[in-house]
Each structure stands twice: as C-alpha cells, then as structure tokens.
Amino acid sequence: MKQIPGGVTAAKxxxxxxxxxxxxxxxxxxxxxVASTVPCKAAGTFTTNVVKAAPVLWDKAIVENxxxxxxxxxxxGVANACTGKQGIDCCETEAKCxxxxxxxxxEAVLVASTGVIGMxxxxxxxxxxxxxxxEAKADxxxxxxxxxxxxxxxxxxxxxxxxxxxxxxxxxTLGGMCKGSGxxxxxxxxxxxxxxxxVNISKELLQKALSADVVDSxxxxxxxxxxxxxxxxxxxxxxxxxxxxxxxxxADYDTFCEALHFITTYLAKKMAGDGEGATxxxxxxxxxxxxxxxxxxxxxxxxxxxxxxxxxFGHDANWGRILCALGYSGAKFDPENVDLYFQSESGRIHxxxxxxxxxxxxxxxxRILSDPEVTAxxxxxxxxxxxxxWGCDLSYDYVKINxxxxx
Amino acid sequence: MKQIPGGVTAAKxxxxxxxxxxxxxxxxxxxxxVASTVPCKAAGTFTTNVVKAAPVLWDKAIVENxxxxxxxxxxxGVANACTGKQGIDCCETEAKCxxxxxxxxxEAVLVASTGVIGMxxxxxxxxxxxxxxxEAKADxxxxxxxxxxxxxxxxxxxxxxxxxxxxxxxxxTLGGMCKGSGxxxxxxxxxxxxxxxxVNISKELLQKALSADVVDSxxxxxxxxxxxxxxxxxxxxxxxxxxxxxxxxxADYDTFCEALHFITTYLAKKMAGDGEGATxxxxxxxxxxxxxxxxxxxxxxxxxxxxxxxxxFGHDANWGRILCALGYSGAKFDPENVDLYFQSESGRIHxxxxxxxxxxxxxxxxRILSDPEVTAxxxxxxxxxxxxxWGCDLSYDYVKINxxxxx
Numbered sequence: 001m002k003q004i005p006g007g008v009t010a011a012k013x014x015x016x017x018x019x020x021x022x023x024x025x026x027x028x029x030x031x032x033x034v035a036s037t038v039p040c041k042a043a044g045t046f047t048t049n050v051v052k053a054a055p056v057l058w059d060k061a062i063v064e065n066x067x068x069x070x071x072x073x074x075x076x077g078v079a080n081a082c083t084g085k086q087g088i089d090c091c092e093t094e095a096k097c098x099x100x101x102x103x104x105x106x107e108a109v110l111v112a113s114t115g116v117i118g119m120x121x122x123x124x125x126x127x128x129x130x131x132x133x134x135e136a137k138a139d140x141x142x143x144x145x146x147x148x149x150x151x152x153x154x155x156x157x158x159x160x161x162x163x164x165x166x167x168x169x170x171x172x173t174l175g176g177m178c179k180g181s182g183x184x185x186x187x188x189x190x191x192x193x194x195x196x197x198x199v200n201i202s203k204e205l206l207q208k209a210l211s212a213d214v215v216d217s218x219x220x221x222x223x224x225x226x227x228x229x230x231x232x233x234x235x236x237x238x239x240x241x242x243x244x245x246x247x248x249x250x251a252d253y254d255t256f257c258e259a260l261h262f263i264t265t266y267l268a269k270k271m272a273g274d275g276e277g278a279t280x281x282x283x284x285x286x287x288x289x290x291x292x293x294x295x296x297x298x299x300x301x302x303x304x305x306x307x308x309x310x311x312x313f314g315h316d317a318n319w320g321r322i323l324c325a326l327g328y329s330g331a332k333f334d335p336e337n338v339d340l341y342f343q344s345e346s347g348r349i350h351x352x353x354x355x356x357x358x359x360x361x362x363x364x365x366x367r368i369l370s371d372p373e374v375t376a377x378x379x380x381x382x383x384x385x386x387x388x389x390w391g392c393d394l395s396y397d398y399v400k401i402n403x404x405x406x407x
Numbered sequence: 408m409k410q411i412p413g414g415v416t417a418a419k420x421x422x423x424x425x426x427x428x429x430x431x432x433x434x435x436x437x438x439x440x441v442a443s444t445v446p447c448k449a450a451g452t453f454t455t456n457v458v459k460a461a462p463v464l465w466d467k468a469i470v471e472n473x474x475x476x477x478x479x480x481x482x483x484g485v486a487n488a489c490t491g492k493q494g495i496d497c498c499e500t501e502a503k504c505x506x507x508x509x510x511x512x513x514e515a516v517l518v519a520s521t522g523v524i525g526m527x528x529x530x531x532x533x534x535x536x537x538x539x540x541x542e543a544k545a546d547x548x549x550x551x552x553x554x555x556x557x558x559x560x561x562x563x564x565x566x567x568x569x570x571x572x573x574x575x576x577x578x579x580t581l582g583g584m585c586k587g588s589g590x591x592x593x594x595x596x597x598x599x600x601x602x603x604x605x606v607n608i609s610k611e612l613l614q615k616a617l618s619a620d621v622v623d624s625x626x627x628x629x630x631x632x633x634x635x636x637x638x639x640x641x642x643x644x645x646x647x648x649x650x651x652x653x654x655x656x657x658a659d660y661d662t663f664c665e666a667l668h669f670i671t672t673y674l675a676k677k678m679a680g681d682g683e684g685a686t687x688x689x690x691x692x693x694x695x696x697x698x699x700x701x702x703x704x705x706x707x708x709x710x711x712x713x714x715x716x717x718x719x720f721g722h723d724a725n726w727g728r729i730l731c732a733l734g735y736s737g738a739k740f741d742p743e744n745v746d747l748y749f750q751s752e753s754g755r756i757h758x759x760x761x762x763x764x765x766x767x768x769x770x771x772x773x774r775i776l777s778d779p780e781v782t783a784x785x786x787x788x789x790x791x792x793x794x795x796x797w798g799c800d801l802s803y804d805y806v807k808i809n810x811x812x813x814x
Contacts, residue, residue: 081727084743117730227731318523318524320488327459328455352489355490355491399801402714
C-alpha cells in the first residue's frame with residue numbers, strides 16, 4: 001500500500017468541484033460535487049439518531065434500492081434536518097437538477113448537508129450552485145481539494161487522503177475526504193465522509209467492508225458525545241481499475257479492506273484532532289481487555305470524559321479522571337490490576353499500577369501532555385483484546401464556538 | 408409539610424460541626440461531622456462506578472451489616488480514591504478515632520471524602536481534625552451550616568434544607584446537606600449527600616424509600632456526564648420524633664417519602680444549578696412519553712448534551728440540538744409528532760411542532776433563555792409518562808476550573 005497525493009479525485013474516473021453558493025456562509029466555498037464518469041456501486045452507513053436529516057433518508061433509500069450511483073452533491077451551512085416534507089422535497093429537487101445537468105437519473109444522485117439544524121435550504125441558491133459545480137468539475141487534485149474545503153463547517157483544516165494498492169495485478173486507488181468538528185460522536189459513521197475508489201467489487205461486499213470498518217474507525221471517535229442527525233459515510237466504487245470483480249472474501253478483499261481502513265482511520269483521527277476548539281488529539285489505547293467490546297467501551301469512555309478532556313487541555317496529569325472514566329464505562333475490571341501510562345512523541349511514563357499512583361515526575365508528565373498528540377495507554381491485564389479511540393481536549397474555544405454557533 | 412430553617416441539625420438529637428483541618432485547602436473549613444446523640448438506622452446509595460473510593464467501600468459494608476450508625480466524618484480536598492490498601496486503612500483509622508472520641512463503636516462511624524483522586528489522605532491531619540470536630544459539635548443551625556460549608560469543593564454555594572411533617576401525630580423533621588459541582592452524573596446517588604431525620608422507621612423501609620427516591624432526584628441531574636468514584640448519599644434516622652415505628656408502606660410511609668423527595672429534589676436542583684462554571688439551571692421536562700423509563704432517558708439526554716448546554720450558555724435558541732439529543736437518547740419516537748417549548752419566569756414559547764420550526768420570535772426566545780432557570784418542555788404525544796432532569800449550561804469557567812483543578 002502506498003499513500004499518494006489527493007483525495008476523492010485520486011481514483012480513475014472521478015471528478016469533483018467546490019464552489020461558492022452562499023447557502024449560509026459568504027465568501028467561501030460551500031457546495032461540493034463528487035461524480036464518476038461511469039456508474040458506481042455504492043455503500044453507506046448513516047446516523048443511528050432517531051431524528052434523521054432529510055438527506056440521510058434520501059441517501060439510505062438510494063443506497064439500499066438503486067442499481068447504481070454516479071454523483072454526490074453536498075452543501076455546508078445548513079443541515080436540512082428537522083425540516084419536514086419541505087426538506088425531503090429539496091433533496092429531490094437537488095437530485096433532479098444534478099441528474100439533468102450530468103445526464104444521469106435522479107436516483108443515481110446522493111445528497112448530503114451539514115450545518116445548522118432546523119433551517120430550510122434556499123432551493124434557488126442550491127440549484128444555482130449545482131449548475132456552477134457541474135461547470136467546474138474536473139478530475140484534478142485541485143478539484144478534489146476544492147470539494148474537501150467546501151464541505152467544512154467549523155473545521156479548521158480540510159481532510160483528504162488517497163492510497164494505491166495492487167489487487168488482482170491491477171493498481172487500485174482509494175481516496176477520501178470528510179468533514180466534522182462538532183456534534184461528533186458517530187454511532188454508525190461520521191458527520192460527512194466520502195470515499196471514492198476505482199476498485200471492481202460487488203455491491204454486497206462493498207457494504208460489508210464499509211460496515212465492518214466503521215466499528216473501529218469512525219465509531220471510535222468523539223468530540224462532544226453528540227450523535228448528529230446527519231452522520232453519513234458514503235463509498236463509491238466505479239470498477240475502472242480493471243481488476244477481476246471481488247465477489248467473495250479472500251486475499252483481494254482483505255487487501256481492499258486494509259486500504260479502506262487506512263483511509264478511514266486517517267480521516268477519523270484528523271476529525272478528532274480537529275474537534276471544535278481542540279488543541280490536541282487525545283488517543284486512548286486499551287490492551288489486555290477481556291473482550292473486543294470491552295476494549296472499545298473502555299477506550300471510548302476515556303476519550304468522552306469531559307473532565308479528562310479538560311485536564312488534557314490544561315496539560316494536567318489528572319489520571320484519576322481516567323480511572324474514573326474506565327470505571328463508569330460499563331466494562332467490569334479490577335482497578336487494582338490496571339496499568340496506566342501517558343505517552344507521546346516526548347516519551348512514555350508509568351502513572352498508575354497496583355491500585356495506586358506510581359512514583360512519577362509531574363514535570364515529565366506535563367511535558368508529555370503538552371504534545372499535540374497525547375495517548376493514554378491502559379493495560380487491563382485480563383485478556384488479549386485491544387481497541388483505540390480518538391478524541392480531543394476540551395477548551396475555551398469549544399464553548400465559544402458553540403455558545404453562539406448560529407450567528 | 409413545612410420548610411424550616413437549617414439542615415442536618417434541624418432534626419431532634421443531631422449535632423454537627425465544620426472545622427479547618429488543612430487536608431488540602433488552606434484557611435477554610437474542610438472537615439465535617441454529623442452525629443446523633445442516640446443510635447440511628449442508616450441507609451445509603453453509592454456510586455455504580457467500578458472504581459469505588461475507599462470510603463464508599465467502607466460505608467457500603469457498614470450500611471449493609473451494622474445494626475446502627477451514629478456518626479459521619481467527611482473531608483473535602485482529597486477523595487481517598489484509587490488509594491489501595493492504604494486508603495482503606497485510613498477509613499478504619501478515621502472511624503476508630505471518631506468512635507473513641509464519641510464513645511461509640513468504630514462500626515457506627517461512616518466516612519466520606521471528596522476532592523482529588525489518587526492522593527493519600529494525611530492521616531495525622533485527619534485525626535487532628537476529628538478531635539477538633541468532636542470538640543466543636545453542637546445541635547445549632549450554625550453548626551449545621553459549618554458542616555455544609557466544610558464539605559464543599561468547587562461548589563460556589565453551600566446546599567442545605569430542612570422540612571417538618573406530621574407522622575402518627577408527631578412532628579417529624581428531615582434535614583439535609585450535599586456538595587457537588589463537577590464530576591456529577593450520579594448513577595445511584597449524588598457526589599456527597601447527607602440527610603438526617605428523627606423519624607422512627609424500620610431500616611428496611613428507610614433503605615427502600617431512599618433507593619426509590621434517587622431514581623427521580625439525584626439520578627436525574629448531570630453536570631458533565633462523569634460518574635464519580637465517590638458518589639454517596641446517606642440518611643440517618645434516630646427515631647427521636649417519637650412516632651410509632653413505620654414498619655410497612657401506607658399513609659405514614661407516603662408522608663415520609665414525600666418529605667424525603669422534597670429534600671432530595673431541592674438538593675439535586677441546587678447541585679445542578681451550581682454545576683462547575685454554570686450560569687443557569689437547565690431543566691428538561693418530558694411529558695406524553697410512552698413509558699417512565701423513556702421519559703427519564705429523553706430528559707437526561709437533553710440536559711447532558713454538550714452542544715445544548717453551550718447554546719444555553721449563549722442564550723441561543725438552537726433547538727435543533729435538543730431534537731438531536733432526544734433522537735440519540737435511545738428512546739423511540741416520531742420526530743414529526745414532537746412539540747418543544749422553551750419556558751422560564753419570562754414566559755413560554757412554542758419552538759418546534761409538526762416536524763418543523765414554529766414561527767417564533769428569536770428575541771423572545773433569547774429573553775427567555777437569559778433567565779437563571781431555563782426549561783425545555785417537550786411533549787412526545789405518545790402516552791402519559793413524565794420525567795424531569797436538571798443540568799446546567801457549559802461555560803468557559805467549566806473548562807477553566809477543570810483544566811488545572813489540582814494546582
């Protein structure tokens with residue numbers, strides 16, 4: 001596997017665009033298009049929130065029922081959630097408009113929105129934006145970058161990545177982009193993530209690979225514990241790599257899954273580290289857990305703890321909060337038998353063992369916790385299961401950003 | 408039922424004290440004693456956290472196995488959690504010391520601690536503090552107030568209350584105090600709460616009343632979602648009111664439960680409103696839910712949402728976050744059929760209905776959300792079940808307080 005430049009336009013046959021459509025933001029790109037020159041198999045995972053945004057309902061139906069998909073239209077600024085029938089109608093208008101301009105059926109167009117809940121999308125500006133997107137679309141890295149920037153809301157950096165792998169003697173490329181900074185606690189997938197690939201794979205296996213992957217990638221991150229109404233992760237596979245179609249599990253499928261996991265984990269970590277107001281990526285690695293499920297629950301409980309997150313922001317080795325978060329996670333364990341370490345680029349330090357604090361240097365701990373990527377490493381000494389979760393610290397800026405996000 | 412002045416010394420036969428013992432804080436009271444002149448029945452509810460502080464383990468054993476209890480010793484500043492065998496030994500030392508000075512068995516002494524996790528208690532200062540407490544104890548309201556102040560950590564106000572009810576022709580008094588501001592997400596009880604009463608009641612019914620009560624009082628509040636290692640709620644009943652012993656459910660038991668619920672709800676709300684950094688008490692009232700359990704889950708999900716809490720801090724009617732929090736709560740419902748109102752002293756406003764935003768005035772909403780007590784009132788239109796949960800807004804000061812709490 002080799003990382004290569006670019007994002008959603010890296011794979012053969014994929015075009016993208018990002019344009020200014022003034023949906024809510026001024027003077028910045030706020031609509032994106034991803035399209036394939038040929039029909040794609042599509043798979044998706046969506047929010048488990050009972051309150052599902054209109055685009056989530058639209059996309060779920062398409063992914064489950066359509067034979068193929070060929071384009072995705074995305075806007076930032078307005079989420080088109082809690083918008084009733086008018087919201088659903090808007091999705092249909094978007095898909096029809098894009099379908100006509102691209103010469104494909106409306107049922108081959110997915111839509112996604114992110115931003116404020118409860119506002120209706122400005123239909124005229126949306127359709128005008130789609131026209132600009134179709135005119136601007138290109139298969140260049142720049143076009144992919146434009147798209148990755150257009151889907152940002154409170155994100156401070158765009159997030160994209162691409163890799164190449166060899167499958168069946170052919171070079172297969174996967175590229176992805178995502179956005180997400182607040183209201184991030186995916187419980188099926190992330191805020192908005194889009195992966196394109198030229199692999200040739202059956203629709204069934206494409207969905208299987210994606211569904212299996214999110215459990216240890218996007219579902220293991222949290223910024224604030226709020227599971228969005230709009231969480232959507234889509235993958236489009238157009239088959240142009242020319243490999244023999246992957247129709248069953250085996251070496252080819254495994255190679256594809258490995259590349260997919262590299263993409264999803266990269267994007268998930270980028271999202272966690274760019275959490276609203278974040279100054280650091282905060283990772284929790286659990287080893288020695290009794291089961292994989294326990295390992296996941298323990299890791300996620302730690303990175304979700306507001307008190308722990310605030311301590312990380314303060315570079316304060318307040319490890320008791322980590323023990324506390326492990327304790328209320330729901331997993332059973334013996335606190336006397338847990339080893340806790342803090343680690344980063346600057347080093348690794350044993351903090352807690354045998355039920356009490358180790359004799360560590362607070363200065364050294366503070367130095368480790370001052371790095372931009374900090375890990376709490378916990379050995380439960382109960383079995384072989386491992387898991388990693390990613391979050392961020394809790395800062396003044398998180399409050400600032402969210403106390404008046406709408407204005 | 409009549410509210411009367413005072414707290415834990417309001418009921419007959421109860422004494423209290425609060426003194427400076429320099430456990431961690433300087434120049435403030437940080438140890439408290441509550442003691443009865445005669446033996447008491449005791450009941451308690453404790454944290455569900457797997458990581459239980461030493462005093463929790465000590466108290467659980469006493470409440471479950473001792474015939475009677477007569478005193479509680481509390482310190483703030485150091486939690487005596489994650490302290491191994493040394494921590495348990497310290498509880499025993501405390502109980503023995505207090506027992507000797509008070510002339511009661513060590514097994515009649517409960518202990519409680521709150522503060523930083525992981526530090527050992529300074530045993531010499533603890534025993535010196537106990538001596539001062541026993542010398543200072545009195546049955547006055549001032550002594551009760553001293554105790555309520557001594558158990559505070561990041562609390563900005565002390566919390567105490569007392570009521571009188573008539574049971575079996577006798578005046579029965581209940582008084583209580585509690586502390587709690589951060590790491591508040593009780594899952595059996597609160598941080599630390601102590602209730603005294605002179606009612607004559609069987610130990611079995613005392614525990615039953617307390618266990619049933621916390622489900623709708625202390626367990627319905629949250630400041631930050633972190634369930635503490637030290638959560639402890641204790642009630643001591645010394646029988647000095649002289650009523651015929653309550654040994655079965657009925658009118659007398661109901662009267663007692665009603666008074667108990669008044670005390671617990673008052674203290675729970677005070678705790679939520681005094682959450683770390685809070686500028687407002689944020690209440691969520693759910694009506695029309697399909698079941699009581701659903702109502703509780705929905706209410707608690709809303710007051711726990713970081714994004715909603717930040718919006719309340721900003722006086723921003725970002726109601727989409729409330730819909731979102733209802734949606735990921737785990738309870739099933741039809742978003743098209745929910746009515747949401749904001750209400751406060753300043754008025755009431757219909758925000759969301761029929762699946763879309765109502766035509767409300769943002770100015771009026773902001774005025775309502777600027778009050779010190781704000782309610783989100785939600786009608787699910789599915790049944791008759793109701794629940795109320797209490798939390799607070801999320802402010803810069805929460806981050807400030809917790810980014811470097813230990814220093």
